[in-house]
Amino acid sequence: MFYLNDIGKYFIMIRMSFFKPCKWKILKNLIFKEINDLIIESIPIVSILSFFIGAVISIQTALNLTSPFLSKSLVGFATRQSIILEFAPTFMSIIMAGKVGSFITSSIGTMRVTEQIDALEVMGINPLNYLVFPKIVALLFYPFVITISMFVGIFGGLLAMTFAGVPSEAFITGIQMDFEPYHIFYSYIKTILFALILATVPSYHGYYMRGGALEVGKASTKSFVWTSIIIIVVNFIITQLLLS
């Protein structure tokens, strides 16, 4: 019952963020600021993580494919599949739940406990439109981050294999092997859903928190836990629906 109440409040929050909008001139600036904070500033960490994980995936795959009957290009194929299907969209989103999510919760939460949200409301501004809506719009650019993650991850795999002495032609043949556009579709559907979760679940935890500075920290942790759980569960449901 307790959670049911939260779920209802969460969807009402999302709905309210579209009502009584601020002036477009102001919203536009807010959206650009959020794109910078949430999207652009995530690219470096996403790239570094993707590069090394891509490399590790290819090394481990190569390690397990020792049979001489198996073609060397299989490593490229396996690396591509795991990065595009799972690693880039899902695991990156969980890392983003830590980076972007706790940033959102703590910045909105701080505004709540220092009465800045009350101040907006007193002025007759819809705080949800001012705070949450620009984040939702900014995270529509999130697939762009995941695309970078995919490319950099596969590139990491390629580089690791080149170091290990596997001819890069074999790896590249593997990357191009049995290409299935539906997998890309599946991957981006997930990504868009995760983007919406990343924008709204942490906002919810920040917006409805109560207390002081200590509670802001607690709310960020709680928000990370919930965001990652929801991402993993949604991932499971989507995979069931689209791939099985």
Next chain:
Amino acid sequence: MIEVKSLIKSFDGNLILNNISTKFVQGKTNLIIGQSGSGKTVLLKCLLGLHSPDEGEIIFDGVSNKNMDEAQKTLLRREMGMVFQGSALFDSMTVLENVMFPLKMLTKKNDDEILERAKNAINRVELDKAIQKLPSELSGGMQKRVAIARAIVMNPKYLFCDEPNSGLDPKTAIVIDNLIQEITKEYNITTVINSHDMNSVMEIGEKIIFLENGTKNWEGSNKEIFSTKNKSITDFVYSSELLKKVKKFL
């Protein structure tokens, strides 16, 4: 003038405001005093419309909140200024941007007019030198001044201040109190101030209501408060050792 009639507000079954009726007078500094937790902030937030009362009505210059639709409530909000307990300045914005914010968000004025109005308000609270600073670079007293400037920049008819001098040293506290009173007279505003500070009571308590556990226990002015026989009031007024000593000489 704001008239409050039989206001009742509870949270999760706890009665916080119990049948409050009073009047807040235009052009005067009206004080709500009482211990921490007596319901001052909740009462103020009811006046502001941040909390909706369970029962009772609030009449703003003859117009009851009960007869207002959403559009009228939005318009009424624009006639209100609020100084929050912790100032509630937007910490990513400079002083100037904070004061310009309501004008930018809510009016159709052009940039020059907005700048001019904001500078006037900042000048009124004597902060011209700090105009480009961030709130984190200001002292508590200066932050309060910015909050006051932001609250008056829209020329409000009603000004609400939640413990405007909490966390300030006694001297700065009096300066802030006096500033609020001067502004109240200058623009003929209906000002309501929450306080638990006896200095404010003496300095600017033109009209005082005393809250105890959510009920209005006493109402009067700072001239009357020292002569009343009301036990709760005398306990509150003479709660400090210093004032108890002073009382002996009265």
